Amino acid sequence: MKTNVAVFYGCRSVEHEVSIISAVQAMRAIDREKYDVTPVYVTKDGEMYTGSDLFTIEEYRNMPELLKKCKKVYLVKENRNVVMKYENAGLFSSKKPVNIDVAFPVVHGTNCEDGTIEGYFEYLGLPYVGCDIISSAVGMDKAIFKDVLKGAGLPVLDCVCFRAREYMTDKESITAEITEKIGFPLIVKPVNLGSSVGITKVNAIEELDDAITLALSFADRILVEHAVSAIREINCSVLGDTDSCTASVCEEPFMNDEILSYEDKYMGNSKNGGQSKGMASLGRKIPADLSEEKSKEIRDLACKIFKAIGASGVVRIDFIIDTETDTVYANEINTIPGSLAFYLWEASGIKYPELCDRLIELAFRRQRSRENLTFTIDTNILSGISFGTKGSKGAKM
Ligand SMILES: Nc1ncnc2c1ncn2[C@@H]1O[C@H](COP(=O)(O)OP(=O)(O)O)[C@@H](O)[C@H]1O
Numbered sequence: 554m555k556t557n558v559a560v561f562y563g564c565r566s567v568e569h570e571v572s573i574i575s576a577v578q579a580m581r582a583i584d585r586e587k588y589d590v591t592p593v594y595v596t597k598d599g600e601m602y603t604g605s606d607l608f609t610i611e612e613y614r615n616m617p618e619l620l621k622k623c624k625k626v627y628l629v630k631e632n633r634n635v636v637m638k639y640e641n642a643g644l645f646s647s648k649k650p651v652n653i654d655v656a657f658p659v660v661h662g663t664n665c666e667d668g669t670i671e672g673y674f675e676y677l678g679l680p681y682v683g684c685d686i687i688s689s690a691v692g693m694d695k696a697i698f699k700d701v702l703k704g705a706g707l708p709v710l711d712c713v714c715f716r717a718r719e720y721m722t723d724k725e726s727i728t729a730e731i732t733e734k735i736g737f738p739l740i741v742k743p744v745n746l747g748s749s750v751g752i753t754k755v756n757a758i759e760e761l762d763d764a765i766t767l768a769l770s771f772a773d774r775i776l777v778e779h780a781v782s783a784i785r786e787i788n789c790s791v792l793g794d795t796d797s798c799t800a801s802v803c804e805e806p807f808m809n810d811e812i813l814s815y816e817d818k819y820m821g822n823s824k825n826g827g828q829s830k831g832m833a834s835l836g837r838k839i840p841a842d843l844s845e846e847k848s849k850e851i852r853d854l855a856c857k858i859f860k861a862i863g864a865s866g867v868v869r870i871d872f873i874i875d876t877e878t879d880t881v882y883a884n885e886i887n888t889i890p891g892s893l894a895f896y897l898w899e900a901s902g903i904k905y906p907e908l909c910d911r912l913i914e915l916a917f918r919r920q921r922s923r924e925n926l927t928f929t930i931d932t933n934i935l936s937g938i939s940f941g942t943k944g945s946k947g948a949k950m
């Protein structure tokens with residue numbers, strides 16, 4: 554019997570649509586000789602649907618129609634297996650429960666990629682592709698990511714980080730701290746979003762409050778860091794786990810504006826008539842035009858960062874080079890990168906089906922090593938337990 558891979562995507566995230574593109578690409582790439590693929594589309598309300606129409610990207614143009622053709626499902630644990638069941642499936646329904654062997658989350662952004670969906674799989678005891686809860690959570694929070702890297706002696710730009718309430722109650726001192734520690738130009742970012750949402754470059758103090766107010770409409774915590782003017786952006790993907798990982802070739806994405814925007818990333822490529830292919834459609838140079846030395850420096854750093862946060866699966870780490878000083882800084886990590894960074898692996902000699910295969914193998918490998926850990930301790934402490942008459946008062950069931 555083939556291994557059944559359930560691909561989870563969508564979810565309550567500002568990157569919902571981008572996740573659909575990444576997931577449909579991935580589902581088409583998974584080797585069907587070896588695997589069965591079950592799409593599990595999660596709506597913005599958190600409802601789960603499955604159906605064969607979900608494999609076709611054009612179907613998503615009319616979501617209400619698409620969902621009418623699909624079936625609502627839920628997962629349950631049965632006889633130590635995880636089973637997907639159809640809602641309202643009667644006794645004689647042709648929709649039989651489906652065993653899920655491994656989950657393959659292709660989600661982007663908060664409420665899913667940040668450890669939330671990983672926590673759901675952990676709770677079910679279902680093997681899953683990619684980073685675990687903690688590395689996903691660290692990867693999603695740009696400020697905590699910086700702290701972890703700093704702690705490991707890895708290079709990041711300094712930042713000032715604060716919460717909405719702190720800013721509302723004491724704008725003056727936060728503004729003073731930003732001006733003193735960071736200076737202008739600077740970049741204001743919500744700590745936990747992606748796709749450049751809520752990010753503004755600020756050239757002078759008069760523009761600061763508006764930029765912070767915008768960022769605060771997306772997240773409760775904000776970070777402010779120096780804006781690198783002579784910037785080159787270089788991305789590198791890493792595949793593996795903390796025992797063994799490899800870095801891909803580097804890419805250099807191109808931007809139309811001062812910062813790489815949502816439009817640059819997903820809508821920018823006019824060559825394909827505005828049709829987005831997710832991160833794979835961004836204008837970019839692969840491999841990036843870098844000296845062998847610089848490329849090695851970045852790829853080595855990428856592996857160190859991967860290990861520092863305890864990542865697993867495939868990630869993309871985005872770097873900033875300040876070309877004035879030739880210094881490399883880690884900017885952010887995408888623990889489930891757009892298009893799973895397959896285009897970087899193809900350029901590194903690994904085809905997309907093989908990438909998916911390795912990711913699924915890594916999921917089972919982690920599950921096997923988890924199974925060797927002790928999660929329950931059999932004791933007899935309950936055998937003679939009693940709360941006595943006092944304790945039992947009011948405790949009748
Ligand atoms: N410190 C910085 N200096 C200059 N530009 C920056 C800086 N940080 C981010 N940017 C620009 O903003 C874009 C989005 O920021 P990033 O931190 O990558 O957030 P996101 O998670 O939204 O991709 C970057 O791709 C880059 O173009």
Ligand SMILES: [Mg+2]
Pocket residue numbers: 748749871885
């Ligand atoms: Mg980015």
